[in-house]
Amino acid sequence: MLNIAICDDENAITNQIENCILELCDEEKIPIDIDVFYSGASLEQMYLSKKRYDLIFLDIQMENINGISVAKKIRELDENVLIVFVSGYERYMRELFQYDVFGFIQKPIDKHNLEHIFLSAHKKICSKNFYFQFKYNGMEFKIPCREIMYFESIGRKIYVNLRNGEQEYFNSKLSDVEASLAAGKVPFLRIHQSYLVNYHMIKAWAKSEVILVTGMRLPISEERQKSFALHYGRLLGGEIDV
Numbered sequence: 001m002l003n004i005a006i007c008d009d010e011n012a013i014t015n016q017i018e019n020c021i022l023e024l025c026d027e028e029k030i031p032i033d034i035d036v037f038y039s040g041a042s043l044e045q046m047y048l049s050k051k052r053y054d055l056i057f058l059d060i061q062m063e064n065i066n067g068i069s070v071a072k073k074i075r076e077l078d079e080n081v082l083i084v085f086v087s088g089y090e091r092y093m094r095e096l097f098q099y100d101v102f103g104f105i106q107k108p109i110d111k112h113n114l115e116h117i118f119l120s121a122h123k124k125i126c127s128k129n130f131y132f133q134f135k136y137n138g139m140e141f142k143i144p145c146r147e148i149m150y151f152e153s154i155g156r157k158i159y160v161n162l163r164n165g166e167q168e169y170f171n172s173k174l175s176d177v178e179a180s181l182a183a184g185k186v187p188f189l190r191i192h193q194s195y196l197v198n199y200h201m202i203k204a205w206a207k208s209e210v211i212l213v214t215g216m217r218l219p220i221s222e223e224r225q226k227s228f229a230l231h232y233g234r235l236l237g238g239e240i241d242v
Helices: 011-028 040-048 065-076 093-099 111-129 174-181 222-236
Strands: 001-009 032-037 055-059 082-089 103-106 129-137 139-144 148-154 156-164 169-172 187-193 197-198 204-207 211-214 217-219
Touching: 001 040, 011 032, 011 111, 011 187, 032 040, 032 103, 040 055, 055 065, 055 111, 055 204, 065 082, 065 111, 082 111, 103 111, 129 156, 129 169, 129 174, 139 169, 174 187, 174 197, 187 217, 187 222, 197 217
Parallel strands: 001 032, 001 055, 055 082, 082 103
Antiparallel strands: 129 139, 148 156, 148 197, 156 169, 187 197, 204 211, 211 217
C-alpha cells in the first residue's frame, strides 16, 4: 500500500492530482491510500501525530505557512518520504534542492507529466523501502525496516526498537511479526523466544549472543543457536561451523 498526501489550498488542484493518481493506479493495479490537506499546518499536525507517507505532493504557495517551511519541518521528522513540489512559479527551484526534492510540477498541471513523476516515484519507493506496518489505539503506523534494530516481546506487547533510540509498541505475538517479515527485503533473525533481530544491525556474534551496531548485547537461546548460525551463514554467503 502506497500512502500519499496531497497538500494544496486550491480545491481544483487537489481534485486534479487526486483523480489523476486514482485513475492511473486503477489502471496499473497499484494499491494506494490518499489523504488530502488544504493547509500546510494540517499536514504538519498529521506528521506530529506520527503518521508517515511515502509520497507528498506539496504546494509551495499557501496562506499562513508556505510549502517550503512545511517541507523543512517534514524533513526533520522523516528523511525517507519523497516530496514533489507543485507551483505556478519556477523561481523557487534553486531553493528546493536543499530539501531533497524528488520532483517539481508546474501549474497548470500537465496530466502526462504528473503521471510520469508518479510512476517514477512509485518505482523508487518500491525499490528502496520495505515497511513494517502495525496498528495501535486505532492508528496505523509504518516504519522502514532498515531503521528497526530489533523486536522484543514482553507479555502481550511487541516493542519495536529503532536505530535512533526511539521505541514503538503494539499488541501481537512475535511469531506473527516474524511471519509477516519473512517475505521482506530486510532479513530478520529469531535469536530467542523474545527477540527478532535485523540482520544488518548485527556487528558481531558469538555462540550465545549477538552484538548490535550500537554495542547492545542480546542473548541467543540455546535451542536457537544452531538455526541462527545456519541462517546467518547463508546471509553472509558462506558456511559457519556449528
